[in-house]
Amino acid sequence: MCKHVLNAQVSIRSPCCRLWFDCAQCHADSQTHTLKQTMEMVFACKKCKKCFRKDMDEFEDSDEYCPHCDNHFVIEAREPKARLEVEGEDVRVDARMLRDERVKRKEELSVWEDEGEANRLG
Template identity: 45%
Template sequence: MCKHIPNVQTQCYAKCCRKWYDCAECHAEEQDHDIQKDQDLILICKKCKKVFKVNIRDFDPEADGFCPRCDNHWFVEAENPNDRKQMTVEVELAKGIDEIDAIVDERDDKKMNRRQRLLEERIYKGDDGIDIWNMPDSDDE
C-alpha cells in the first residue's frame, strides 16, 4: 500500500531496478537513483493482477485509463494524504434555538415532533418569551 497516494490502482514497473512500485516517490525512498523514464509504462492492475502497457505519447485518459482485463478505472486523480483538509461549518443560531433543534432529521419521529412542538411554543410566546395568547386585553386595564 502506497503511503504517498492512498487511492493508487496500479503498480509501475521500474526497468532500472526491475521492481514494482506504487509510485515514483516509493521508488525514490527505496533506491539511490532516479527512476528510468520511458515512453512505455508497464503497469499491473491491483484489482486483477493483469500486466499491461501504456504508451504515454498516445495516452488518452478517457479511453486508456481503464484496465484492459477487468475495466478497473486506474487513471484516477491522486489523493494526497497531506492535502486532505477538513471542512469546518459554523452555524449562527437564531435566538431561542439550541443546537439540537438546528439540525433536522426527518428519520427520527420523536425529534421531529419535539422540534415542531418547540417551534409552535416559540411562535405563541414570541421572541421575548411572553405568551401572546394569554396577554391581558388592553380594554381590561
C-alpha cells in the first residue's frame, strides 16, 4: 500500500533492482540507489494481479488499460492531505463530543467579566 498515491492501480517493477513499488517515491524511500530510467515498463495490475509490459515510446490512449481486465490504471493521483481532527470514540457509541443544538446552554462568565453591581467586592 503506497502512502504517497492513495489510488494506485498498478505496481511498477523497477529496472535497477527488480523490486516492485507503487510509485517512484516509494523506491526512493526504501532504496539507497537512484531509480534507473527506462522506456519499457513492467506493471502488475492490482485488480487482476497479472503482469504486463508497456513500451513508453509507443504509448497510446488504449494503453491506459490493463490488457487482462480492462482496469484503467492511468488516472489522476490522489495524494494524502494533512488534516487536523479531534480523536474520540465512535459517535454511535459515545456522543459526548457532539454539541446538541436542541439543549439551551447556560452562558458562562469568566472571572474578568462583570456580573453586575450586586456582586462587586468593596
